[in-house]
Amino acid sequence: MVDKSKGDSVATLDAAAAHTPVLLERCLELLAPVAQNDGSVIIDATLGMGGHTEGILERFPKVTVLGIDRDPQAIEMASRRLMRFGDRFQPYHTTYDQIPAVAATHGTAIHGILLDAGVSSLQLDEVERGFSYARDAHLDMRMNPTEGISAAELIAEATPAELTRILRTYGEEPNAGRIVKAILNSREHTPIESTQQLVDLIREALPAAAMRTGGNPAKRTFQALRIAVNSELDILASTVPAALETLSLGGRMVVESYHSLEDRIVKRAFSAGLNNSAPPDLPIIPEEYQPYLKALTKGAEKADQQEREHNPRSASVRLRAVEKIRNHNPISQVSRSNK
Ligand SMILES: C[S@@+](CC[C@H](N)C(=O)[O-])C[C@H]1O[C@@H](n2cnc3c(N)ncnc32)[C@H](O)[C@@H]1O
Structure with a gap:
């Protein structure tokens, strides 16, 4: 910083x-x-x-x-x-x-x-900004951290339909339904506030076949949330x-x-x-x-x-x-x- x-x-x-x-x-x-x-x-x-x-x-x-x-x-x-x-x-x-x-x-x-x-690479590299699925940080993702709601707040407040739309449309995530279900189950008892929590939850939600197809399984969800958080x-x-x-x-x-x-x-x-x-x-x-x-x-x-x-x-x-x-x-x- x-x-x-x-x-x-x-x-x-x-x-x-x-x-x-x-x-x-x-x-x-x-x-x-x-x-x-x-x-x-x-x-x-x-x-x-x-x-x-x-x-x-x-x-x-x-x-x-x-x-x-x-x-x-x-x-x-x-x-x-x-x-x-x-x-x-x-x-x-x-x-x-x-x-x-x-x-x-x-x-x-x-x-x-x-x-x-x-x-920007700066935003992705600054761990504490919460854009990266590769390192643990507060799940923020706001490009202007003084405005709007963080990804953690979005995940806590969005309706199931809104979350599904975000993951499908902005992330083109084929397993949006499974991931949203896992988010809803988790948020009932534990707020999802860190990047690591979200990554773990996605890994557990996805079928084994999806885990084998290249790239980090959390990539699409992170991209989708970033696009939504920053409109x-x-x-x-x-x-x-x-x-x-x-x-x-x-x-x-x-x-x-x-x-x-x-x-x-x-x-x-x-x-x-x-x-x-x-x-x-x-x-x-x-x-x-x-x-x-x-x-x-x-x-x-x-x-x-x-x-x-x-x-x-x-x-x-x-x-x-x-x-x-x-x-x-x-x-x-x-x-x-x-x-
Ligand atoms: C890909 S980076 C730009 C990199 C830049 N061209 C360079 O050479 O370093 C995109 C930048 O746009 C900013 N940005 C994204 N959406 C914006 C918006 N709606 N208004 C203003 N800035 C925005 C981000 O904060 C980020 O710093």
């Missing part, structure tokens, strides 16, 4: 610096046409350990980066790591659905937005359209997702701007219904084998990027389509 002792924080900063951001070169290439201009401003919506932002600030000497993260520890660490860039880097401790507010506070056009979704998909769904509105004309948005549901949200939000929005029977498409985005990637891009071998986190990445080619006024479109 950054506030424990100087020695620890230096070690953590070193670890952060050693960590390679996913598809860094590709992100830099996609942002280059906007990041290299005088006065350009880029929002890094998921600052994390500041790896992507450091790459942007190093490569493009004229850019300013506004770095958002909901995790106070990430903000503190990245701010220290990026101190050498002076006011070319400005941190914002908030959630990324606040991109329009951050842009308004800064008071300039936004030329690029990068969003590298999900959990990750709901926030992402409201963020992408608002972020696209915030971009200036010619601006670019790059998103890296690690879960099929995240990628689906991004794909849908981008598709709405990549296709014309005219009613089907119009013979000529008026300007305001023309697509306002251009795709910069063909579908979703993946990491190549070399990166996947070097950085396991990149194995599931899906990268999509767009450029804003027209100004877009969703309000006038909605009011027209309602007439």
Whole structure:
């Protein structure tokens, strides 16, 4: 933790610096046409350990980066790591659905937005944050530990139907029913408050065959709870359209997702701007219904084998990027389509 002792924080900063951001070169290439201009401003919506932002600030000497993260520890660490860039880097401790507010506070056009979704290595490695099934800790999993309810509280309070939905949808856990049954039996007499308790309970609940199929049997449940505790998909769904509105004309948005549901949200939000929005029977498409985005990637891009071998986190990445080619006024479109 950054506030424990100087020695620890230096070690953590070193670890952060050693960590390679996913598809860094590709992100830099996609942002280059906007990041290299005088006065350009880029929002890094998921600052994390500041790896992507450091790459942007190093490569493009004229850019300013506004770095958002909901995790106070990430903000503190990245701010220290990026101190050498002076006011070319400005941190914002908030959630990324606040991109329009951050842009308004800064008071300039936004030329690029990068969003590298999900959990950071810092969060996974900090045992006491409770994200990892590999080490025992309080079952917390909040990216901002000062807000919302922990995974332990969610497990204690959620209805059986809600728990099953979370495990099935966010974790794609085929044995959701068995695990939820075990949780319900256990929570009747003992609160489930530690990662180890949950791991043990999952191991006991699963049939032997499920234990033999690769990977840790608790992995899917932990992923599902993390997504639910942090409302990750709901926030992402409201963020992408608002972020696209915030971009200036010619601006670019790059998103890296690690879960099929995240990628689906991004794909849908981008598709709405990549296709014309005219009613089907119009013979000529008026300007305001023309697509306002251009795709910069063909579908979703993946990491190549070399990166996947070097950085396991990149194995599931899906990268999509767009450029804003027209100004877009969703309000006038909605009011027209309602007439
Ligand atoms: C994959 S990490 C980013 C790593 C970063 N690109 C780097 O190079 O170090 C994702 C970060 O996004 C943050 N995050 C996730 N959801 C968020 C949200 N809704 N609002 C703000 N930050 C969020 C997490 O706290 C985490 O630090």
